[in-house]
Amino acid sequence: MNRIFFRFFVLVMLSITAATFVIYFAFSRLFGDPLEDIARRQAAAQIFLLEQYVDQAPPDEWLARLNNVRIVSDVRYDLIPLAEARNALPGGRRVQLDNGEIVLDAASRSFYRRVDLEGERYIGSHEEVLRAQNLPVDIDQALKMEALRYVIVAVALLVPIALWSRTHWQGLQSLSRVADEFGSGKLTARALMKPSAAVYPLAERINHMAERIEDLLEAQKSLLHSVSHELRTPIARLEFGLELLDARAKDPDLSKRVRAMEGDLRELNSLVNELLDMSKLDSARNLQAEPVMLAEVLQECTQMLPPAEHTLECRLDEELGELELDRRLLARAVCNLLRNAQKYASGRILLAATRTEGGVEITVDDDGPGIPEEEREKVFEPFYRLDRSRDRATGGFGLGLSIARKAVALHGGSLRADSSPLGGARFVIHLPT
Incomplete structure (x- = not known):
C-alpha cells in the first residue's frame, strides 16, 4: 500500500518538475528569457547612461562623454572590433547586434552594442562595438528567486494532494486489514467506514x-x-x-x-x-493454542503410528524449544504426513525438525517413488490421489494431505511437497515463531 502512494508522490513531483521546465521555456519563447529581463533591470543604470547621456552627445563629443562615464563608473567600457563581438555571441544574438540593439550577456556580466550603424560618430565607428563589462548583475540571486517561486507553487500543490491522498491511504489501509483478517479465516471481518469516506x-x-x-x-x-x-x-x-x-x-x-x-x-x-x-478446520476459531514443547509433540507422533516394517528415524534439533500452537491439530498434521510416508516408502522414513531464521522447519522424507513435480500442489486438494494410489491397499480418500495443510495454515505456517534426498517425497512444514 505504501508503495502505491510513494509512486504517486514521485509521479506528482516529476510532473511538477516537468511543468516548471515547460513554463520556463514557453515564457522564454513567447516573452523572452525571464533571467535576462532581471539582468537587464539590474543593469538599467548603465544602459540609461549610454542611451541618454553618451548617445545624445554631438559626434565630436561622443568619445569625451564616454570617457567621463568611464571615470565615474566601476563598469569597464571598451571599443572592440565588430568581428570580435560577433565571435563572443551565439548565433541568435548576432542578428540583434547587427541591428544596433543592446545585447546583454548575463553569464559574463556584460553587454554589447554597435557604436553607430552609419559611422557618423567618428571614423571607423561603423565597424566597432561598445562593450561594457563588470555590470552589477547577480544571476545567482535571480535563480534563487525563480527557484523559490517554483518551490512555493510545488508546495501549494503538494499540500492539498497530500491531504487528499491521506484519506485514501487510510481507507485503503483499513480495507487491506479487513482483507487480511478475512483471508485468515475471520469471516465476520467487515470494513466499517463513514459514508463520507473516499473509498x-x-x-x-x-x-x-x-x-x-x-x-x-x-x-x-x-x-x-x-x-x-x-x-x-x-x-x-x-x-x-x-x-x-x-x-x-x-x-x-x-x-x-x-x-x-x-x-x-x-x-x-x-x-x-x-x-x-x-x-x-475452516476457521481459526477452532484453534486452541498454548505453549508446548515441539520435540515432545513430534515424539508422540512417532508413537501414534501403526506398526510397520519401515525404519523410522527421528532427528530433532535440541533447540526447538516451545511454540504457541494447538497440540492436537499439529499432531494430526504430522501424523497424516507420516502415515502417507508409510504407504509409499520402500523401507525408510525420516522425521526431522530444525530451527530456522524466523521459524521452525519440520520435514518428513521417504524413499518411495516420490511425487511428480507437476502434481506436488495437486496432492493437497481434497479427494485428489495419484494414479498409483487408487488401489485399496494404499488409496485412502485423498483427504489426509488436505487436512494437514489446513491444520498448518491455521497456525500461520505453510506446507509444501518437494523431492527428498532419500529418493522419494519430502513434505516440509514451516511454522513461524
Whole structure:
C-alpha cells in the first residue's frame, strides 16, 4: 500500500518538475528569457547612461562623454572590433547586434552594442562595438528567486494532494486489514467506514462480497456437517445388520462377503469422520493454542503410528524449544504426513525438525517413488490421489494431505511437497515463531 502512494508522490513531483521546465521555456519563447529581463533591470543604470547621456552627445563629443562615464563608473567600457563581438555571441544574438540593439550577456556580466550603424560618430565607428563589462548583475540571486517561486507553487500543490491522498491511504489501509483478517479465516471481518469516506463505495462492495462468501461457506459447512451426521445413522444400522447376518451365516462364501461389506462400511465411516474433521478446520476459531514443547509433540507422533516394517528415524534439533500452537491439530498434521510416508516408502522414513531464521522447519522424507513435480500442489486438494494410489491397499480418500495443510495454515505456517534426498517425497512444514 505504501508503495502505491510513494509512486504517486514521485509521479506528482516529476510532473511538477516537468511543468516548471515547460513554463520556463514557453515564457522564454513567447516573452523572452525571464533571467535576462532581471539582468537587464539590474543593469538599467548603465544602459540609461549610454542611451541618454553618451548617445545624445554631438559626434565630436561622443568619445569625451564616454570617457567621463568611464571615470565615474566601476563598469569597464571598451571599443572592440565588430568581428570580435560577433565571435563572443551565439548565433541568435548576432542578428540583434547587427541591428544596433543592446545585447546583454548575463553569464559574463556584460553587454554589447554597435557604436553607430552609419559611422557618423567618428571614423571607423561603423565597424566597432561598445562593450561594457563588470555590470552589477547577480544571476545567482535571480535563480534563487525563480527557484523559490517554483518551490512555493510545488508546495501549494503538494499540500492539498497530500491531504487528499491521506484519506485514501487510510481507507485503503483499513480495507487491506479487513482483507487480511478475512483471508485468515475471520469471516465476520467487515470494513466499517463513514459514508463520507473516499473509498466508502468500495468498502460497501467488499462487505457485500464478504457477506456472500460467509453465507456460502457457512451453507457448505452446514451441509457437509449435516450430511456426515445423517450418514452415521444408516452406517450404524448396516453395521448392526451385518453383524447379525455374519453371526447366522453358515456358508463360508457368505461370511467372506459379509466381512468385505464390513470393510466397506469401516471405510465409509472413516470417510465421514475425515469429512467432519475437514469442516472443523475452516476457521481459526477452532484453534486452541498454548505453549508446548515441539520435540515432545513430534515424539508422540512417532508413537501414534501403526506398526510397520519401515525404519523410522527421528532427528530433532535440541533447540526447538516451545511454540504457541494447538497440540492436537499439529499432531494430526504430522501424523497424516507420516502415515502417507508409510504407504509409499520402500523401507525408510525420516522425521526431522530444525530451527530456522524466523521459524521452525519440520520435514518428513521417504524413499518411495516420490511425487511428480507437476502434481506436488495437486496432492493437497481434497479427494485428489495419484494414479498409483487408487488401489485399496494404499488409496485412502485423498483427504489426509488436505487436512494437514489446513491444520498448518491455521497456525500461520505453510506446507509444501518437494523431492527428498532419500529418493522419494519430502513434505516440509514451516511454522513461524
